[in-house]
Amino acid sequence: MKKECENCQIIKNIKNYTKIDYTIGLVGNPNVGKSTLFNYLTGMNVRVGNWPGKTVSKIEGFFEFKTPNNKYVFKIIDLPGVYSIFSFTPEEEVTRNFLFLGSYDIALIVLDATNLEKNLILVFQTFEITSKVILTLNLIDEAKRKGIIIDIEKLESKLKVPIIPIIASTGYNTDLLIYRALEIIQGKITITPAKYNQPPELEQIIEELKQEILEYYPELQNHPALKWITLRILEGDKFIIEMIRKKAIKINSYQNTKTKLPDLLII
Amino acid sequence: MGKNFEDIIKKAEKYRIKYNNTFRDKIIEDMHQQISTTLADVIQYRETNDFLGKIEKYVDLFLTSRIGGILVLTIMLSIVLWITLSGAGYISSLLGSFFEYIESGLRKIFHFLKIPELITSFLIDVVYKSVAIVVAVMLPPMTIFFPLFTFLEDLGLLPRIALNMDKIFKSVGAHGNQSLTMMVGFGCNAAGVVSTRIIKSPKERLIAILTNNFMPCNGRWPLLIMISTIFLAPLISSSSNPLVGSLIASTALVLSVFVGLVFTLIISLGLSKFLKSLGSFYILEIPPFRKPNFLRILYTSVIDRTVFVLARAVYMAIPAGIFVWTINQLNLSQNITNTLDPFGKLFGLDGTIILSYIIALPANEIVIPALLMLYTGSKNFVEIEQLQSIYQILTVYGNWDWKTGICVMLFSILHNPCTTTILTIYKETQSLKWTIIATVLPLITAFSTLFIVYNLLLKHISFL
Numbered sequence: 001m002k003k004e005c006e007n008c009q010i011i012k013n014i015k016n017y018t019k020i021d022y023t024i025g026l027v028g029n030p031n032v033g034k035s036t037l038f039n040y041l042t043g044m045n046v047r048v049g050n051w052p053g054k055t056v057s058k059i060e061g062f063f064e065f066k067t068p069n070n071k072y073v074f075k076i077i078d079l080p081g082v083y084s085i086f087s088f089t090p091e092e093e094v095t096r097n098f099l100f101l102g103s104y105d106i107a108l109i110v111l112d113a114t115n116l117e118k119n120l121i122l123v124f125q126t127f128e129i130t131s132k133v134i135l136t137l138n139l140i141d142e143a144k145r146k147g148i149i150i151d152i153e154k155l156e157s158k159l160k161v162p163i164i165p166i167i168a169s170t171g172y173n174t175d176l177l178i179y180r181a182l183e184i185i186q187g188k189i190t191i192t193p194a195k196y197n198q199p200p201e202l203e204q205i206i207e208e209l210k211q212e213i214l215e216y217y218p219e220l221q222n223h224p225a226l227k228w229i230t231l232r233i234l235e236g237d238k239f240i241i242e243m244i245r246k247k248a249i250k251i252n253s254y255q256n257t258k259t260k261l262p263d264l265l266i267i
Numbered sequence: 268m269g270k271n272f273e274d275i276i277k278k279a280e281k282y283r284i285k286y287n288n289t290f291r292d293k294i295i296e297d298m299h300q301q302i303s304t305t306l307a308d309v310i311q312y313r314e315t316n317d318f319l320g321k322i323e324k325y326v327d328l329f330l331t332s333r334i335g336g337i338l339v340l341t342i343m344l345s346i347v348l349w350i351t352l353s354g355a356g357y358i359s360s361l362l363g364s365f366f367e368y369i370e371s372g373l374r375k376i377f378h379f380l381k382i383p384e385l386i387t388s389f390l391i392d393v394v395y396k397s398v399a400i401v402v403a404v405m406l407p408p409m410t411i412f413f414p415l416f417t418f419l420e421d422l423g424l425l426p427r428i429a430l431n432m433d434k435i436f437k438s439v440g441a442h443g444n445q446s447l448t449m450m451v452g453f454g455c456n457a458a459g460v461v462s463t464r465i466i467k468s469p470k471e472r473l474i475a476i477l478t479n480n481f482m483p484c485n486g487r488w489p490l491l492i493m494i495s496t497i498f499l500a501p502l503i504s505s506s507s508n509p510l511v512g513s514l515i516a517s518t519a520l521v522l523s524v525f526v527g528l529v530f531t532l533i534i535s536l537g538l539s540k541f542l543k544s545l546g547s548f549y550i551l552e553i554p555p556f557r558k559p560n561f562l563r564i565l566y567t568s569v570i571d572r573t574v575f576v577l578a579r580a581v582y583m584a585i586p587a588g589i590f591v592w593t594i595n596q597l598n599l600s601q602n603i604t605n606t607l608d609p610f611g612k613l614f615g616l617d618g619t620i621i622l623s624y625i626i627a628l629p630a631n632e633i634v635i636p637a638l639l640m641l642y643t644g645s646k647n648f649v650e651i652e653q654l655q656s657i658y659q660i661l662t663v664y665g666n667w668d669w670k671t672g673i674c675v676m677l678f679s680i681l682h683n684p685c686t687t688t689i690l691t692i693y694k695e696t697q698s699l700k701w702t703i704i705a706t707v708l709p710l711i712t713a714f715s716t717l718f719i720v721y722n723l724l725l726k727h728i729s730f731l
Contacts (some may be wrong), residue, residue: 010613078558088466089465090464091515114308115307116306117302117303117306120302120305120306121298121299121302124298124301124302131483145320146320147313147314147320148310148311148312148313148314149310149311149312150309150310151308151309151310151713151722154309155305155306155309155310158304158305159385160310170286196297196298196301197298197301198293199293200292202290202293202294205282209275209278209279209282212274212275213275213277214270216272216275224564231290231294232280233275234282234283234290235279235283235290235291236279236283241276244272245272
């Protein structure tokens with residue numbers, strides 16, 4: 001698997017760059033090694049605390065990725081660690097708003113291999129909002145030590161999103177991760193993340209409301225988060241209701257990524 | 268053009284009411300099910316030869332079991348309190364002689380400078396003494412208690428206890444994380460109230476906010492420690508062995524924490540019946556056992572906790588001292604305490620205790636200095652930095668016995684939050700109604716509990 005990009009290289013601590021090619025949003029539960037990955041990639045030394053009452057913020061860093069034919073400058077944004085994005089807490093709100101409204105080329109979800117189950121809520125919720133995702137399985141060394149064996153290919157086929165196992169602390173396999181992310185960003189791989197189904201009676205209500213929302217705001221037709229938006233309105237989420245009432249969703253951000261597709265010629 | 272948006276909103280609301288706001292519950296439930304099916308044939312667990320990992324697993328199994336967890340929690344808390352109590356005495360007496368030394372030096376300087384008697388008395392007996400009492404009474408237990416508590420926190424033991432407590436909290440309709448916010452409350456109730464942000468659902472969060480006050484904050488610990496040392500320890504043990512005494516005192520303290528816990532659970536149960544629910548899901552995470560970082564422990568406990576809390580206490584003690592001194596100078600304190608006396612006596616307290624708690628509204632830390640100043644008339648101060656002299660003041664001037672001690676301890680655990688906490692509650696809930704309830708509810712609980720305990724139980728015991 002690693003041979004795919006033998007001459008790829010991550011260059012940390014870049015100082016001189018004229019433009020940012022792509023932006024990665026780093027999403028994940030608390031304590032899964034998000035910041036470790038962030039620090040490995042950017043060569044920075046950031047420690048993010050997530051105790052209650054702390055000011056919630058996101059941290060940005062940069063790195064360069066060299067392929068045999070080209071090089072790219074990446075901006076990477078470390079979002080606050082959350083278990084879900086139901087948006088009860090400020091952390092969840094920051095992450096949710098970033099995923100829904102922020103401009104990024106791919107959302108990189110970091111999973112903890114030693115405790116997969118609790119990670120998947122966030123995964124499914126992210127899938128509802130965006131299809132620009134890639135998953136990475138961190139702490140695979142720790143999982144091995146604990147006797148946890150994960151069939152990554154099977155999980156990939158169920159979630160329908162590439163999953164790259166890494167060890168963030170040593171940087172093992174991170175070059176493949178970025179390579180695969182690049183492939184997704186450039187449209188070399190098309191992704192339709194597994195959608196999870198709501199309970200049937202709820203599905204029906206959502207479908208009914210969805211059609212009415214589309215009548216009011218037809219531009220949402222191809223929006224990947226349409227179902228999610230409908231569910232938020234059904235739940236009475238004031239923030240989303242206001243956005244839809246004002247028709248303030250940036251429709252073009254999604255089309256933009258599609259227009260970026262020609263970039264893949266470079267590879 | 269198209270559909271009217273307000274109609275959509277109304278329709279959504281209609282569905283919400285029809286389903287009684289249970290969408291979230293349904294979604295969460297369903298999501299968990301789908302996650303289990305997704306992972307069903309993906310993960311395998313294999314026996315490992317990893318010795319440490321195995322030990323960790325068994326330790327975890329034990330700590331998160333119902334009996335094991337509570338056992339370890341109780342033992343740990345007892346050990347921590349016991350070390351605190353037996354160690355605090357030594358530091359206290361050291362500090363006592365240090366403050367005496369400074370005081371006599373100050374008096375000499377004032378005398379040399381020919382400063383009028385009234386000003387000397389004001390500056391030394393009020394300002395200096397207030398600070399000295401607060402520091403001498405509060406610093407010793409804090410310097411021992413906080414590093415130990417931070418150590419347990421750092422070790423990874425506390426989150427396991429939270430997981431354990433979850434079963435209990437769930438049964439009264441509260442959130443498992445409430446046990447963590449309660450532990451923060453041990454440090455400071457205002458901080459505990461802020462920390463309820465980790466509880467995501469509004470209802471459970473409100474319960475946690477309203478009951479946080481039942482955890483004695485460190486402004487109240489010194490009082491609890493002091494009373495259990497000088498009134499309860501000699502009560503049961505006649506031996507002069509200080510170790511036995513502190514063991515008994517720490518048992519009393521653990522018991523008082525349990526009293527707080529029991530009331531938290533009862534009130535939580537009552538509140539959860541009254542409040543409407545919005546479903547929530549949560550994950551209680553168990554971090555790996557870690558090697559505690561001793562430098563960081565010292566830093567967090569000394570800088571973050573001890574210094575911060577002590578500074579606040581000193582800062583609040585000076586104006587309170589001035590207030591008490593003024594009413595003493597005007598000979599008003601007798602009148603006020605006499606008026607309050609019959610009310611206090613109903614609950615096994617007295618007028619001076621009630622007045623002290625009113626003065627101590629801004630900060631629980633100043634109950635002790637206020638009590639001592641009111642009893643002694645703040646003029647003829649004895650060496651009150653020593654526990655023995657505090658005992659004398661309370662028994663001679665205040666006519667206290669062990670029953671008063673128990674009543675004051677109970678009152679201290681159950682009474683209303685300090686003004687800082689009340690303000691924090693207002694900030695967090697943004698509701699005057701809940702702020703008032705958060706203030707009045709504990710007060711009613713305190714007085715009714717004391718009334719029952721004192722009149723039905725304590726009054727009739729007379730073996731000493």
